[in-house]
Amino acid sequence: MDRVSELARAKAAVIFTKSSCCMCHSINTLFHDLGASPAVYELDRETSGREMEWALQRLGCSPTVPAVFIGGKFVGSAKDVLGAHLNGSLRDMLIEAKAIWF
Known part of the structure; x- marks a missing residue:
C-alpha cells in the first residue's frame, strides 16, 4: 500500500495499468491527447x-x-x-495538479 501511495504522489498524473488492457491504453492515450505525460506503471511488468x-x-x-x-x-x-472527461472536470483536475498548463 505504501508503494502505491508513494508512486501516486510522485508525479502529477499516474496510471496503473496492465500491458494487455485495452482500456488502460485508451486512458493513457486520452491523457497524452490532453497534453499530459502521466507516469504509467504496468502491473504485469513490475516486480511487485x-x-x-x-x-x-x-x-x-x-x-x-x-x-x-x-x-x-x-x-x-x-x-x-x-x-470526468465528458463533463469537463478531467481537464480542470489536470490543470490544478499542474499535469498540463493553459
Whole structure:
C-alpha cells in the first residue's frame, strides 16, 4: 500500500495499468491527447506488481486497472475518468495538479 501511495504522489498524473488492457491504453492515450505525460506503471511488468494490484483493490479500485491518480488523489477507473472527461472536470483536475498548463 505504501508503494502505491508513494508512486501516486510522485508525479502529477499516474496510471496503473496492465500491458494487455485495452482500456488502460485508451486512458493513457486520452491523457497524452490532453497534453499530459502521466507516469504509467504496468502491473504485469513490475516486480511487485501483484502486491500493488492488491493494494489498489484495498483502495476500492474495481476493476484494478486502469487506476488513475491525479495530484496524488485517486480519481477512479476508466469509467470515472471518461465521465470526468465528458463533463469537463478531467481537464480542470489536470490543470490544478499542474499535469498540463493553459
